Amino acid sequence: MVRLALPNPGLEARIPSLGELERIEQEESSSRPKWDNKAQYMLTCVGFCVGLGNVWRFPYLCQSHGGGAFMIPFLILLVLEGIPLLYLEFAIGQRLRKGSVGVWSAIHPALKGLGIASMFVSFMVGLYYNTIIAWVMWYFFNSFQEPLPWSQCPLNANQTGYVEECARSSPVDYFWYRETLNISTSIDDSGSVQWWILLALTCAWSVLYVCTIRGIETTGKAVYITSTLPYVVLTIFLIRGLTLKGATSGIVFLFTPNVAELAKPAAWLDAGAQVFYSFSLAFGGLISFSSYNPVHNNCEMDSVIVSVINGFTSVYAATVVYSIIGFRATERYDDCFSANILTLINGFDLPEGTVTQENFAEMQQRCNASDPAAYAELRFQACDMDTFLSQGVEGTGLAFIVFTEAITKMPVAPLWSVLFFIMLFCLGLSSMFGNMEGVVVPLQDLNIIPKKWPKELLTGLICLGTYLIAFIFTLNSGQYWLSLLDSYAGSIPLLVIAFFEMFSVVYVYGVDRFNRDIEFMIGHKPNIFWQVTWRVVSPLLMLAIFLFFFVIEVREELTYNIWDPAYEEFPKSKEIKYPGWVYAVVVLVAGVPCLVIPGFAIYKLIRNHFQRPGDQRALVSSPSAASVNGGLWS
Amino acid sequence: MEAFLIEVDGAAIGRRRNTTCGPWGRMWIRHVPVEEVLYLVSGGQEYAWDTNEEYLFKAMVAFSMRKVPNRETTEISHVLLCNVTQRVSFWFVVTDPSRNHTLPAVEVQSAIRMNRNRINNAFFLNDQTLEFLRIPSTLAPPTDPSVPIWIIIFGVIFCIVLVATMLLILSGIQQHRRKHKGPSEMEDTEDKCENVITIENGIPCDPLDMKGGHINDAFVTEDERLTPL
Numbered sequence: 001m002v003r004l005a006l007p008n009p010g011l012e013a014r015i016p017s018l019g020e021l022e023r024i025e026q027e028e029s030s031s032r033p034k035w036d037n038k039a040q041y042m043l044t045c046v047g048f049c050v051g052l053g054n055v056w057r058f059p060y061l062c063q064s065h066g067g068g069a070f071m072i073p074f075l076i077l078l079v080l081e082g083i084p085l086l087y088l089e090f091a092i093g094q095r096l097r098k099g100s101v102g103v104w105s106a107i108h109p110a111l112k113g114l115g116i117a118s119m120f121v122s123f124m125v126g127l128y129y130n131t132i133i134a135w136v137m138w139y140f141f142n143s144f145q146e147p148l149p150w151s152q153c154p155l156n157a158n159q160t161g162y163v164e165e166c167a168r169s170s171p172v173d174y175f176w177y178r179e180t181l182n183i184s185t186s187i188d189d190s191g192s193v194q195w196w197i198l199l200a201l202t203c204a205w206s207v208l209y210v211c212t213i214r215g216i217e218t219t220g221k222a223v224y225i226t227s228t229l230p231y232v233v234l235t236i237f238l239i240r241g242l243t244l245k246g247a248t249s250g251i252v253f254l255f256t257p258n259v260a261e262l263a264k265p266a267a268w269l270d271a272g273a274q275v276f277y278s279f280s281l282a283f284g285g286l287i288s289f290s291s292y293n294p295v296h297n298n299c300e301m302d303s304v305i306v307s308v309i310n311g312f313t314s315v316y317a318a319t320v321v322y323s324i325i326g327f328r329a330t331e332r333y334d335d336c337f338s339a340n341i342l343t344l345i346n347g348f349d350l351p352e353g354t355v356t357q358e359n360f361a362e363m364q365q366r367c368n369a370s371d372p373a374a375y376a377e378l379r380f381q382a383c384d385m386d387t388f389l390s391q392g393v394e395g396t397g398l399a400f401i402v403f404t405e406a407i408t409k410m411p412v413a414p415l416w417s418v419l420f421f422i423m424l425f426c427l428g429l430s431s432m433f434g435n436m437e438g439v440v441v442p443l444q445d446l447n448i449i450p451k452k453w454p455k456e457l458l459t460g461l462i463c464l465g466t467y468l469i470a471f472i473f474t475l476n477s478g479q480y481w482l483s484l485l486d487s488y489a490g491s492i493p494l495l496v497i498a499f500f501e502m503f504s505v506v507y508v509y510g511v512d513r514f515n516r517d518i519e520f521m522i523g524h525k526p527n528i529f530w531q532v533t534w535r536v537v538s539p540l541l542m543l544a545i546f547l548f549f550f551v552i553e554v555r556e557e558l559t560y561n562i563w564d565p566a567y568e569e570f571p572k573s574k575e576i577k578y579p580g581w582v583y584a585v586v587v588l589v590a591g592v593p594c595l596v597i598p599g600f601a602i603y604k605l606i607r608n609h610f611q612r613p614g615d616q617r618a619l620v621s622s623p624s625a626a627s628v629n630g631g632l633w634s
Numbered sequence: 635m636e637a638f639l640i641e642v643d644g645a646a647i648g649r650r651r652n653t654t655c656g657p658w659g660r661m662w663i664r665h666v667p668v669e670e671v672l673y674l675v676s677g678g679q680e681y682a683w684d685t686n687e688e689y690l691f692k693a694m695v696a697f698s699m700r701k702v703p704n705r706e707t708t709e710i711s712h713v714l715l716c717n718v719t720q721r722v723s724f725w726f727v728v729t730d731p732s733r734n735h736t737l738p739a740v741e742v743q744s745a746i747r748m749n750r751n752r753i754n755n756a757f758f759l760n761d762q763t764l765e766f767l768r769i770p771s772t773l774a775p776p777t778d779p780s781v782p783i784w785i786i787i788f789g790v791i792f793c794i795v796l797v798a799t800m801l802l803i804l805s806g807i808q809q810h811r812r813k814h815k816g817p818s819e820m821e822d823t824e825d826k827c828e829n830v831i832t833i834e835n836g837i838p839c840d841p842l843d844m845k846g847g848h849i850n851d852a853f854v855t856e857d858e859r860l861t862p863l
Binding site: 144196 | 783787798799806810
């Protein structure tokens with residue numbers, strides 16, 4: 001066992017001792033927020049962890065990395081990386097009873113930067129995540145009409161045909177790129193604020209404000225709905241999906257194992273990254289949530305339960321998503337085939353019904369034999385089921401293009417649309433609760449805000465400030481900005497923060513002390529599995545993932561996909577390079593949180609160094625400690 | 635759906651056919667879906683395409699021509715069908731009363747276009763299943779409500795959220811006032827003393843009577859600036 005422990009003088013003074021914990025819990029019961037019951041806490045944590053990524057990132061990874069075989073690296077890394085980190089965050093929050101800034105500065109004052117970095121990352125992610133929720137709300141508002149607006153192209157000016165951009169791509173593409181985003185052709189071309197998206201954004205931030213206005217007092221009530229409704233809707237969609245034609249082909253496609261893919265390191269690294277991001281670690285929200293727990297809450301059980309639920313939800317959502325995708329792919333395949341059949345029938349004047357999908361190839365041969373010249377002039381489309389199954393099934397493309405198209409083909413489409421977007425809204429909102437907690441509580445701990453300001457005001461100011469900054473995502477180029485932030489704000493900094501978190505708890509706080517704390521809180525010491533993973537396995541895994549991503553990102557030129565109707569291969573997206581100034585933005589967004597950690601440590605060391613000579617001065621100027629007791633009754 | 639609007643090149647068809655009927659128009663009737671050959675299926679109705687149906691078709695075309703103002707009356711016998719295939723597709727032309735020459739295609743096209751709906755309904759078909767080559771169908775304009783529906787939904791939800799926010803803020807202010815107004819007389823001195831204690835050195839201390847001999851936090855320093863006691 002590694003017995004390394006860095007020297008940490010004064011630690012005992014900064015943290016409440018074990019004996020005092022229960023007393024403190026009693027005293028704080030009126031002033032500090034606490035959970036009404038265990039269910040609220042569990043639902044909040046599950047809601048924070050389970051988010052949009054479970055629905056639109058995991059199914060794509062699963063299918064592209066060998067189907068059913070992807071479960072193996074996913075589950076292994078879930079156990080080796082996800083659960084230990086989760087347990088660590090839960091336990092340290094429950095022990096030190098503070099938000100992220102409070103916890104890290106209690107462990108060592110120089111580590112305050114870790115809390116600040118978490119706050120910064122929570123802020124950046126919350127900024128763009130709520131914009132996605134705004135888009136979901138926009139689609140939700142538009143779902144209350146029959147036929148759905150994305151099921152048909154609008155007519156052009158003289159009503160002789162469809163709008164060209166729509167006719168060349170598809171109604172769902174057109175509705176997403178033109179009527180929703182009104183997207184420009186590059187990130188340089190900002191355009192103006194799209195007022196309809198602004199309205200949706202206002203609504204999204206207002207709903208978030210109402211739910212988080214008093215911290216966990218209000219979110220604790222909201223999570224009863226936002227955390228449970230997605231499961232209900234997923235089940236409804238599963239039942240609906242399985243009764244549609246072609247659903248099983250989608251599920252088979254998803255889970256067909258291709259064990260050869262496991263030999264590629266990319267599969268393991270993507271699995272590790274997915275486990276890590278899907279657990280919402282290093283945001284600071286989880287530490288904060290568990291600090292409101294009673295001292296003797298069994299955080300070990302909690303972390304295992306939350307992890308299992310998260311993993312199960314990923315697999316469940318993947319099944320549902322791919323059953324619907326299978327249905328859509330089958331519809332497209334049938335349409336493609338029917339077009340080919342019609343071409344053949346029209347070309348050779350065959351009676352209706354003589355050519356079907358089964359005898360198509362044979363009929364083609366016969367027609368070719370009868371009149372090769374005429375046959376050569378006919379143009380047939382290539383219909384490949386696998387292509388349809390793997391089209392655009394990741395991220396916003398899945399939700400706003402593929403799934404919406406599938407919904408238009410179902411009977412009673414508005415109902416399914418409403419249900420689907422309510423589910424996405426709940427998934428996103430419950431994750432935003434954690435983000436808000438990760439921003440509000442550190443700000444309070446940092447003592448930047450005057451103590452007498454009520455929590456409602458602080459939350460309101462944060463919501464308002466972030467809302468104003470989020471205007472940038474309502475511009476024509478908004479979606480490009482969002483993808484930029486998504487790729488860089490929510491990826492590398494989190495890995496760095498999590499690595500330092502683990503390092504701090506195990507080596508600066510001391511894993512022995514941590515074990516004793518846990519023994520006090522839940523009654524038994526963490527077993528050998530936790531010891532090994534906390535000390536060695538999980539930090540190494542995170543380091544490996546971080547290095548891999550860093551090396552890959554730094555080596556590649558930064559490119560992005562644009563929607564350009566003037567492109568020759570339209571409706572495919574065009575890949576172009578980012579302009580130069582984007583590199584500065586990336587460095588700012590990804591680099592600042594990472595650099596805050598050592599930066600603050602250095603700042604603290606310098607401050608301490610320069611204050612040494614001023615010691616005497618400090619003693620005289622501060623009010624004398626001895627007069628405290630004397631002044632009690634005067 | 636674009637597949638059904640494809641225009642098949644007239645010349646390519648004419649190549650295989652005897653063009654006594656003329657090369658300009660050709661009507662397809664498409665079966666959707668189909669159990670046996672020669673049956674038209676649309677909307678669940680099934681009927682065989684026989685000479686009676688052909689008579690009805692001729693009647694509809696004559697009707698369309700009659701509806702054009704300022705023309706001589708067209709009779710059913712002026713409409714000629716030819717090359718009827720099993721696909722149910724055929725050529726047709728409309729001749730003038732003297733039966734010497736055929737009417738220009740443009741006139742017939744515009745007449746049929748104006749009565750497309752009636753012709754479709756006579757055969758229980760629609761624009762996709764009854765296709766006239768070189769007569770594009772006019773697309774139905776989408777229904778445009780005066781107020782887009784999404785604004786209504788947005789308005790409803792936003793108002794609910796605003797009302798909820800107001801209620802929560804007001805109840806928060808009330809709670810705040812109640813907390814500070816009620817026990818203020820009794821706890822005034824205690825508050826003052828607690829304030830005195832807490833702001834000194836920034837270390838929270840407990841009143842002596844509750845501690846009764848425990849370690850007094852006031853004497854434990856956390857700041858390295860002060861020399862350890």
